[in-house]
Amino acid sequence: MAGKQALAGFGAGFTSTTILHPLDMVKTRLQGKYAFDDADKRHRKPMFGRTVSMLRAISHQDGLRGLYRGLTPNLAGATASWALYFWWYDMFKARATKDEHGHMSPGQHLIASAQAGALTAITTNPLWVVKTRMCVTNRTDQHAYRGLLDGLGQIARKEGIRGLYKGMVPALFGVSHGALQFMAYEDLKKWRINVNPAKNKERLSTLEYMVMASTSKLFATVSTYPYQVLRSRLQNQQEANQKYRGVADAIGLLGFYKGLAPNALRVLPGTCITFVVYENLSAYFREHARPAPN
Template sequence: MGTISGSKATDQAIAGCLSGSFSTATLHPLDLIKTRFQVDASRLPRRALGGTVDAFRTILRSEGWRGLYRGVGPNLLGSSMSWGLYFYWYEISKTWIQSESGTQLGTSDYLLASTAAGLATQFLTNPIWVVKTRMVTQRATDATRYRSIIDAVWRMYRSEGFGAFYKGMVPALLGVSHGAIQFTIYEELKGFRRRWGQETMNAKPGPVEYVLMAALSKIVATVATSPAQVLRARLQAQPEYGGTYSSLSDAFVKLLRNEGVRGFWKGLGPNILRVLPSTMLTFGMYEWLVAAFAAFEPKKGRV
């Protein structure tokens, strides 16, 4: 089995970075709408599909096409780094666990590896996600809007200090369970498919099967961890866009009291509409790249 970089973990990181960037660039408008729904503190119920379409039309009418891609820079940077780092640390963690146990990896091992990868990735990328949240929730008419990533970083640091970049870190760490749930289910589904294939003499899983397994695991993880995502968005947003909470517990109590239990699942509609094609694109492209890298054989004589 070959490798394009000389390291399987680095190959995984490259594949994750490229696939994550591609899906993020394609589906950013849905991510923008999801985040705006999450920071909206009103009690008004939103329809999953109808509300998303209405929001799309409103943004297009009031802010133009550029409005739909507001904050795409930090989103691309954060997604490429997150997917790359996550797949890298996930592979490293799995390899270490297997070398220590000397046995085939099980459900608890996948859960441990994905949790460790998620914690490391979240700590390194949280500042980028804070900037992204700030930029996607501002409107074109805002006089004080950030003009770029650098402008946002400089102004946030000057007015709020270094701590601003780690706002929402506690719910973000709680949200690490998202990746743990997703990857555990994904690995279990892949294992089941391989065992079933061996018993029935079927071919190895194809791209479509990988995509379907990834989509199912992503939906379960998204629904289960939506409250943590909503709380993180509220804490990271600017005060005028819902970021008026002093702590995680303050955000939890106010959200529950003012918006009810349904408030913790705000933005779930556009999020599901986003994560389905996003996951299909990301994991489909990821599995294809990993297979292509593994089949790579350097020419003889090449240094």
């Protein structure tokens, strides 16, 4: 069963990442250092306005291909992350002690999700380092990576293993994001089924999955968004080489929420797409599973 969960997670990650990569790239760029330069303060726009302006600027300079720069490492990271995450998450849930109704407590969901998230973060961090650096550079930049393998190779040669694992500490801290999200999501699913016991426990409606996924994701995002900013800045080579007395000194309190607007644009449709695809693929695999041989 864990293998089918991994396949469903792979499909969910591939679908949502392909559709929403341009917004993810804008979010990553807005989290970068240049978004906090003093010169930028004179031309401040509302965050949604800056999102649209940056999308236009990128497409004007590099065309449609520019909006999808970094897609390959993003796809590799997203599909690997979701596949591994759901695989390990299902394994940890299977080993957990259930109550008399076969349910897990919110704390058990939190622990299972955190364990799966930590293993996933360690495994996929190099992919996210390349994705981040490709998203904050243009194709014409002198040292721009040509692709995923080129990026991994350059980092390994020039920076060693430590370079591939920049941002690992905040990434591990970010495990709390997935843990909070899945704890809320699982509890919302359990609550929905308890409200209407006659409801099919194997598959809820698409709208119900969308509402529960969005609610749980917003809860986790608001709680943990600052770590994403810190992680992006550490993974960006130019910023990682700069010495700060402290992160708050460098970007200020509001700086921890830079890029939140495009993230908010991406988080709801992205989460809805991911979980609707995942839940429907999981249900399909359950319904079409071959009976185990005797």
